[in-house]
Amino acid sequence: MWSIKWKDCSIFPNLTRIIDMEKLTHYRFTALVLMLCLAVALHAQAGLERLSMREVFSGCVADTRILSETHVEGEQLAKYHLTAFRSVQCNTTAKGFVQLERLLIADEKTANEKEVQRTNQSIRFALFRYGQKGGTNHYLIYQRRGRTDFVCVYLEGTASVQQLKKTFCK
Amino acid sequence: MTPQHIQQLIERFLDADTSQDEERQLYAYFQQSDVPEALQPYQEMFRGYAALAPRQQKRRSLRRYLPYSVGIAASLALVWGIGSGILRSEALPVCYTLERGQRITDKAIVMENVENTLNGIFASDNLPDVEHQMEGLFNFPQSDTHY
Numbered sequence: 001m002w003s004i005k006w007k008d009c010s011i012f013p014n015l016t017r018i019i020d021m022e023k024l025t026h027y028r029f030t031a032l033v034l035m036l037c038l039a040v041a042l043h044a045q046a047g048l049e050r051l052s053m054r055e056v057f058s059g060c061v062a063d064t065r066i067l068s069e070t071h072v073e074g075e076q077l078a079k080y081h082l083t084a085f086r087s088v089q090c091n092t093t094a095k096g097f098v099q100l101e102r103l104l105i106a107d108e109k110t111a112n113e114k115e116v117q118r119t120n121q122s123i124r125f126a127l128f129r130y131g132q133k134g135g136t137n138h139y140l141i142y143q144r145r146g147r148t149d150f151v152c153v154y155l156e157g158t159a160s161v162q163q164l165k166k167t168f169c170k
Numbered sequence: 171m172t173p174q175h176i177q178q179l180i181e182r183f184l185d186a187d188t189s190q191d192e193e194r195q196l197y198a199y200f201q202q203s204d205v206p207e208a209l210q211p212y213q214e215m216f217r218g219y220a221a222l223a224p225r226q227q228k229r230r231s232l233r234r235y236l237p238y239s240v241g242i243a244a245s246l247a248l249v250w251g252i253g254s255g256i257l258r259s260e261a262l263p264v265c266y267t268l269e270r271g272q273r274i275t276d277k278a279i280v281m282e283n284v285e286n287t288l289n290g291i292f293a294s295d296n297l298p299d300v301e302h303q304m305e306g307l308f309n310f311p312q313s314d315t316h317y
Contacts, residue, residue: 035249067269070283074263077284087287125291143291153287168288 048086048154052106053140056152057088061099064092067149080167082157083136091148097122100142100150107140113161129161139164171199173206180212197223 048054059066072085092100104126108114111128118124123142130138139155159167179196182188188196197220199205200213267274267283274280 031245068283069268070266070280070287072265072280072284074265076263076265076277076281085284087284089287141291145290151287151291153291164288165292168285168292 047084047138047156051140051154052103053142053152053154055103056090056100057086057154061090061092061096061103063096064090066090077157080157081159081163082155084154084156086154087151089149089151092150093148097144097150104142111140115161127161171195173209176209180209193219193223 048057055061056064057069066088068089070085070087073083077083077085101123104123107128108116108126111130112132113129115127116123116125122144124144126140126142128140130140136156136158137160139153139161141153141155142150143152144150155164176196176199179188179192183193183196196216200209200216201220205213265275265277265280267280
């Protein structure tokens, strides 16, 4: 539409270069879609989504059943210096525990701070902290409870490990 | 543009009867070097007029980019709006527990669950329980059936 108008216009008789508006519209749309994808991708990388153990929270671990699930975000957690809390209590089989071990080992590699306790070579307790000191911390906590049960917790906030232990060690 | 047409425009220009577009045609014509001899006396005059009218030319070139600027600004506003919407939706308070298929949103109950979970983790993480100690001693096999 614009190119036709420019061509027929007698105001600029010396104008020889006509911009192709169809191509410009196409490039603009492509750039917009790319910016949206980039924004969504960057957002998805934050928090729980970047951890392998996210499969536990979404119920994707083999032979594992989620018995209860808790999710809290907001001012209710402010007194603990936390902004997000997610936990799942599950039971599973030996096969499930094998997969859990794999996921935990994968997430252990990227943790800034870690605490792992094993019994008979299998992980009984794990606490991983992600994030730079002084900023927002992301915690992944795993605790095996008995032969078939375990609990997995994801936390976000400025609380340190020491503060959490002091607050909840009752 | 033929010299005759230019001559007509010059006469109309001197009678103050030309439009702005026609004047710009004259300015553009006399900018070139191969002006016919009959029209050369007017060349210096129209070059002087052309030098006095730079503001209008600049305004036109800015208008030319206006549709693109509006489009770019609209695209950026759309991206910003969608991004803000995503971030705002994540910032809404969330507070629930799902237990035996039942969703509980009572803040007191949910927060009690939170505290019990974290107390259970941090209070006992350094002490292996009796079952684990027994497993370590006698290597009890793990059963695959539990439901």
